[in-house]
Amino acid sequence: MTTGNTGVAETIISISGLTKTYASGFQALKGVDLSIRRGEIFALLGPNGAGKTTLISIVCGVARPSTGTVLADGHDVVRDFRAARSLIGLVPQELSTDAFETVWDTVRFSRGLFGKPRNDKLVEQVLRDLSLWEKRGSKIMQLSGGMKRRVMIAKALSHEPDILFLDEPTAGVDVELRRDMWQLVRGLRERGVTIILTTHYIEEAEQMADRIGVINHGQIVLVEETQTLMQKLGKKQLTLKLQSPLASIPPELADWALELSADGGKLTYSFDAAADDSGIARLMRKLGERGIDFKDLRTDESSLEDIFVSLVSQRTAEKA
Structure with a gap:
């Protein structure tokens, strides 16, 4: 990631006061302010109709x-x-390309549309990276849906962009393409390309993105470093399977965020992911003092999907 002398990441996309109202009167975007850093992978998340595609379409001049x-x-x-x-x-998102052109011709032509000089070696490398080289002479109409998606990615990369937008790139594609594409994305980021993606596969955003933005009802709800977001909004749970069932939680443990299962056989402790895990040690000592023994334990942590659903639900309730 490129940074200046101050250590602050350089901005490559700057969005200020952006609104979009259609002729029908529907306001798709409501005063969006957003900065994307050069060389980062930025995931834009939001429910259907939140404004993701409209935002991307405006930035891309569509x-x-x-x-x-x-x-x-x-x-x-x-x-x-x-x-x-x-x-x-x-x-x-949509697969739109000339059905009667070959893979090679459509990718090379796309490069020419941007005024780039012919570079067959680069086009070949893009096709090889996307496992399209063997299909270079095939017409688009002869390809499977997954292969057509690869062609769309190849077209987008043909003019060597500094910024790459991926709008639901892995929706409805096979596991192999998803794996190949994320490998390609990592390689592009290493070369300094800035990548902005929308996805319904939230685990991909969690694994791939440097930062995450959440949009809902045409407004940016939150922008945060992925790891910071997980630490700030994630929850951890410690579940203890008890040696002997409890009838109720002892009064001495009332101040702890404990939940007892209906059969009394499991005790669950919930705490902030960013909190000091020493709380677990103190809880264990308290349980030992009470003679409460356990035979198994398990820890769980909130996923990004849990956080996303919680954020959107919260903002929706605030507007109700």
Whole structure:
């Protein structure tokens, strides 16, 4: 990741006061402010209809904003469209490409659309990276859905963009493509490409993203470092399987966040993921003093999906 002398990551996409209202009166975006750092993987999460695709479409020049500004490496995406768009590769949700063209021709032509000089060696490398080389002479119409998705990614990479948008790139594709694509994404990030992705596979965002943004009802709800988000909002649970069932939680343990199972055979302790785990040791001592023994224990931690659902539910309730 590129940083300046101050140690602050350099911004490559700057979004300020962005709104989008359609002719029907529906407001898809409501004053979005967002900065994307050069060289990071940024995951944009949100429920269906939250505004993810609208936001991406505006940044990529596919749609025009109602108000606000978007800068791609300093270029205004409206006033300086050509320069801004040349920096950006987009892999949309929809599979849209010429069915009668060959894989080789459609990828090479896409590079030419951006005014890039012919570079067959680079096109070959992109096709090999996406396991498309053996299909280079096949017409798009002859390919499976997964292969067509690979072609869309190849087209987006053909002009060597500095910024790559992946809008639900692994939706409905096979496990092999998901694995290949994330390997490719990691390689692109290592070369300095900034990657912004939306995904319904939240575990992918947790594993891949440096930062996560949550959008809901056209507004950015939260932007946070992935690990920090997990620490701040995640919960841990310690479940003890008791040697002998308890009728109730002893009064001396009332101040602890304990829950007893219906049969009295399991005791669960919930605590913040960021909290000092020494609380577990103190709990164990308390249980020992009370003569409460256990025969097994298990720890669990909130997933990003748990946090995401909680955040969206909370913000929805606040607006109700």
